[in-house]
Amino acid sequence: MDSSEHDIYRAAIHGDREAFEMIIRTQSRALFAIAYGVLQNREEAEDVVQDTLVKAWKTRWRVRDPEKFPAWLSTIARHRARDVARRRRSVPFPTDTEEPIDPGNDAAAANLRENEVNEQVRAALSTLPELHRAALTLRYFEAMDYASIERTLGLSNGALRGILGRAMAAMRQRLRPALATME
Amino acid sequence: MPNDNIHDEIESWLAADVHDQLSSEERTALAQHLAACDSCRALQQEEKTMHQLLEKTLAQESADPAFEQRMVSRFREKVPAPNGGLIPFFAGLMRMRAAQITAVAALLLTLVQVGKLVTGEGGAFPSQQASLAFAAPPARDRSAVSSAGTIVTGANIPMEGVAEQANERGSTDSIQAKSRDELKKDLNDKSKGAPLTPSAAKMQEQEVDRPDEAGAAGGNKVESTILPAAVTPADSRKLIRNAQLDLEVVSYDAAVQRLTTFATEEHGFVATQSSAKLPNGKLQGTIVIKVAPDNLDRFLQKARGLGELKNQTLGTDDVTKAYLDTDARLRNAKRMEERLLDMLQKKTGKVSDLLEVEKELARVREQIEQMQGTLKYYDALVQYATVTITLAEKDLNEPAAFLLRETANLSLFSADVEKTFREVKSALQNAKAQIVQSNLERDNSGQATARMAILIAPEESDAVIARIKGMGRVQNFNVQTERVAQNGSGMSDTAKVERDKVQLNLVISRTGEEQSVQQTSLRIITSAVTDKVTQLKAAVSKAGGELRSSTFSRNPDGQEVANITLRVPMKNYPGLVASFDQLGEVKDLTVQRNDQPGTTANPETAPADVSLQIYSPGTIVSDETGLTATLRRTLGQGVAALMWSLRMIGVALAFLAPWALGIGLVGWLVVRFAKRRG
Numbered sequence: 001m002d003s004s005e006h007d008i009y010r011a012a013i014h015g016d017r018e019a020f021e022m023i024i025r026t027q028s029r030a031l032f033a034i035a036y037g038v039l040q041n042r043e044e045a046e047d048v049v050q051d052t053l054v055k056a057w058k059t060r061w062r063v064r065d066p067e068k069f070p071a072w073l074s075t076i077a078r079h080r081a082r083d084v085a086r087r088r089r090s091v092p093f094p095t096d097t098e099e100p101i102d103p104g105n106d107a108a109a110a111n112l113r114e115n116e117v118n119e120q121v122r123a124a125l126s127t128l129p130e131l132h133r134a135a136l137t138l139r140y141f142e143a144m145d146y147a148s149i150e151r152t153l154g155l156s157n158g159a160l161r162g163i164l165g166r167a168m169a170a171m172r173q174r175l176r177p178a179l180a181t182m183e
Numbered sequence: 184m185p186n187d188n189i190h191d192e193i194e195s196w197l198a199a200d201v202h203d204q205l206s207s208e209e210r211t212a213l214a215q216h217l218a219a220c221d222s223c224r225a226l227q228q229e230e231k232t233m234h235q236l237l238e239k240t241l242a243q244e245s246a247d248p249a250f251e252q253r254m255v256s257r258f259r260e261k262v263p264a265p266n267g268g269l270i271p272f273f274a275g276l277m278r279m280r281a282a283q284i285t286a287v288a289a290l291l292l293t294l295v296q297v298g299k300l301v302t303g304e305g306g307a308f309p310s311q312q313a314s315l316a317f318a319a320p321p322a323r324d325r326s327a328v329s330s331a332g333t334i335v336t337g338a339n340i341p342m343e344g345v346a347e348q349a350n351e352r353g354s355t356d357s358i359q360a361k362s363r364d365e366l367k368k369d370l371n372d373k374s375k376g377a378p379l380t381p382s383a384a385k386m387q388e389q390e391v392d393r394p395d396e397a398g399a400a401g402g403n404k405v406e407s408t409i410l411p412a413a414v415t416p417a418d419s420r421k422l423i424r425n426a427q428l429d430l431e432v433v434s435y436d437a438a439v440q441r442l443t444t445f446a447t448e449e450h451g452f453v454a455t456q457s458s459a460k461l462p463n464g465k466l467q468g469t470i471v472i473k474v475a476p477d478n479l480d481r482f483l484q485k486a487r488g489l490g491e492l493k494n495q496t497l498g499t500d501d502v503t504k505a506y507l508d509t510d511a512r513l514r515n516a517k518r519m520e521e522r523l524l525d526m527l528q529k530k531t532g533k534v535s536d537l538l539e540v541e542k543e544l545a546r547v548r549e550q551i552e553q554m555q556g557t558l559k560y561y562d563a564l565v566q567y568a569t570v571t572i573t574l575a576e577k578d579l580n581e582p583a584a585f586l587l588r589e590t591a592n593l594s595l596f597s598a599d600v601e602k603t604f605r606e607v608k609s610a611l612q613n614a615k616a617q618i619v620q621s622n623l624e625r626d627n628s629g630q631a632t633a634r635m636a637i638l639i640a641p642e643e644s645d646a647v648i649a650r651i652k653g654m655g656r657v658q659n660f661n662v663q664t665e666r667v668a669q670n671g672s673g674m675s676d677t678a679k680v681e682r683d684k685v686q687l688n689l690v691i692s693r694t695g696e697e698q699s700v701q702q703t704s705l706r707i708i709t710s711a712v713t714d715k716v717t718q719l720k721a722a723v724s725k726a727g728g729e730l731r732s733s734t735f736s737r738n739p740d741g742q743e744v745a746n747i748t749l750r751v752p753m754k755n756y757p758g759l760v761a762s763f764d765q766l767g768e769v770k771d772l773t774v775q776r777n778d779q780p781g782t783t784a785n786p787e788t789a790p791a792d793v794s795l796q797i798y799s800p801g802t803i804v805s806d807e808t809g810l811t812a813t814l815r816r817t818l819g820q821g822v823a824a825l826m827w828s829l830r831m832i833g834v835a836l837a838f839l840a841p842w843a844l845g846i847g848l849v850g851w852l853v854v855r856f857a858k859r860r861g
Contacts, residue, residue, distance in 0.1 A: 021259075024258055025251045028250060028254040029250060032245075032250060033245065033246070049254060050254065050257055054261050057258070059858070061860070117236070117240065118240050121236065121237065121241070122240075136237070136241070140241035141242065141244065141245035146199070161195040161199055161204075164198040164199070165192065165194035165197065165198040165199070166194060167198075168194065168201075168230060168234075169194040171237070172226075172229050172230065175236065178236070179229060179236065
């Protein structure tokens with residue numbers, strides 16, 4: 001973290017709204033990725049990010065070390081998302097409306113196949129531990145380099161590499177049939 | 184990352200590879216391992232496909248480009264910027280270290296100041312006092328110089344402090360303050376060429392000091408200071424001097440005579456005189472004497488020798504200004520008069536004008552006369568000093584006579600109240616006595632009481648009271664004598680003493696208990712208490728006695744106690760006491776005899792009181808022993824202990840709960856406040 005970034009975090013902690021808005025601009029996409037990893041639902045993830053930012057502003061005085069601000073933000077987001085997911089569990093998961101399949105249409109068939117793969121990927125993702133999901137979404141949503149992910153999630157380099165390695169391996173295992181068809 | 188571990192950790196290596204996060208050395212190391220390891224190579228292929236799939240599926244799920252802007256605007260909506268305000272400002276201020284330190288310092292300073300205020304430790308006062316003390320001597324000098332033309336009075340206080348004394352003088356001479364200042368100016372003007380020599384100044388100081396010594400020696404006595412300097416420094420000054428003396432003399436007439444002589448000696452005269460004779464023959468009066476101002480002091484000194492000086496006041500009223508003003512106005516008026524007269528003499532102008540002039544002339548003349556009168560009045564006042572002397576003969580308040588007032592209270596016991604009441608009344612008819620008040624009342628128990636207030640002529644009082652005493656048995660008699668001073672107070676050897684009528688308050692009643700001649704108390708131990716009590720009662724009635732009270736009680740352990748008090752005539756007393764031996768074993772016998780010499784009571788019929796206690800020894804084993812009783816007691820004690828511990832817990836709760844509640848509340852408030860700020 002360079003010094004200007006550090007200053008921004010410190011200003012935000014001391015109540016500078018402009019600094020905080022700048023943080024929103026730089027961090028909210030990452031937060032969205034994390035929330036999405038937990039919830040796999042865009043609207044809910046967006047709400048979670050919103051709540052996270054408001055809560056972070058109200059409790060910003062709790063952060064003593066500006067270095068840890070991003071990690072703290074992502075922790076709030078993860079907890080918040082987990083709360084939402086837990087509350088949702090009682091409500092039946094909304095299944096995607098089955099579109100009528102027209103096997104004769106080639107494009108439709110391709111589309112259908114693609115949807116199916118998407119569904120499989122999402123299902124595989126949802127079986128991973130929360131942190132693994134967050135690391136994957138950060139990487140693939142925002143194409144963040146490892147250093148940024150480490151800072152966002154508050155991890156060391158070794159830990160992140162291990163997490164991503166295991167996450168990729170687990171995904172591979174779950175999606176092996178789909179992968180086989182792709183090759 | 185050690186290269187030999189690549190195979191074991193191939194997953195993370197592959198992931199970092201597809202994510203393009205390996206350093207160039209690491210990439211080479213991985214390539215070497217993959218070239219050697221088939222399984223890992225297969226995995227790498229799979230990993231790459233996986234990576235592509237994820238990029239394709241997940242990348243499209245990422246946030247839309249307008250996402251950040253949306254977040255910012257929604258944040259602004261949800262958390263509106265606070266619009267200033269004092270509280271947020273102070274809260275922000277308090278977060279700053281410098282502001283915190285300043286606040287603490289200010290608090291400490293305030294505490295110190297408050298502490299100083301409370302303890303009254305101020306550095307300012309002593310210096311003020313010092314300056315006052317230094318400022319004082321000049322004031323004294325001034326008074327010494329200026330008092331050359333005036334009299335300083337009221338110097339009866341001992342010398343305590345220069346400043347105080349100077350103040351005292353200032354206040355007593357406040358009337359003269361103005362003239363003094365003017366005088367001082369005059370003196371200064373005069374002495375400009377040749378200032379006051381040190382020796383002269385010293386002399387004046389000594390003169391000022393002298394009265395202080397006299398005052399200290401005289402104690403409470405009123406002393407005055409008269410500076411022998413010239414009384415009138417300049418003839419032009421118009422000073423009205425007056426003095427007031429309170430004297431106590433032995434003989435009023437002699438004092439007046441001598442005062443008249445003194446007045447003549449000092450070229451004065453007695454202006455007015457008034458006196459009054461008091462009931463005790465003492466004289467008191469006021470005499471006003473006019474003397475020449477120059478001789479006032481000598482006159483006063485002479486007058487003080489006449490008797491004891493109780494009070495003295497000396498005053499000087501400077502009327503110079505008023506006098507001069509009036510004088511000037513008078514001259515103006517005179518000039519006006521002249522001009523008016525001129526106008527009249529010229530006899531020009533109309534009649535109405537002449538009338539006007541006449542009117543004006545009359546007015547002016549009236550004014551002139553008025554002012555001339557005023558000036559004459561002043562002159563008269565200034566010409567003579569007025570001395571008002573109040574004379575009082577010694578022991579002015581001595582009583583003229585004393586009155587001896589006797590009050591006698593008599594309580595009579597009579598078996599027949601009404602008969603005695605009638606007897607007393609008839610006895611008084613032949614005596615020099617008067618019944619002021621009498622009443623006879625009978626209460627619901629049949630007891631009669633008569634009350635009388637009788638005034639008896641002093642010469643017959645002793646005889647009458649003695650006769651009344653003989654009509655019954657005297658229970659109480661006392662006489663109070665009061666010596667009442669008439670028209671005054673204190674003692675007097677010469678005053679007459681007269682006896683007033685004797686007031687007798689008489690109460691005749693039956694209620695009074697005839698006092699017993701002998702009191703006996705004893706205890707009798709017996710096994711059958713009830714039987715013996717019956718036996719005793721029979722014996723008492725046989726002996727002609729009466730039973731006054733009896734109680735009977737039985738203790739839980741079976742002991743019976745009977746308390747009996749009775750009264751028998753003295754003649755039957757020995758027989759009754761002898762019969763007690765038959766009742767049981769007599770213990771603790773006490774006999775007390777009250778002989779009342781002088782009473783007319785018959786020794787045969789006089790009553791004797793006996794109080795007895797008849798009791799049984801009681802069972803040795805009481806009901807309070809045995810298994811059930813012990814069990815009951817033990818349980819009772821256990822319950823009591825339990826209740827006690829409960830009470831202790833209650834007390835502890837009462838001690839601690841408020842504190843716990845209070846601390847919890849404060850903590851909660853602090854956390855809440857902090858959260859809200861955040």
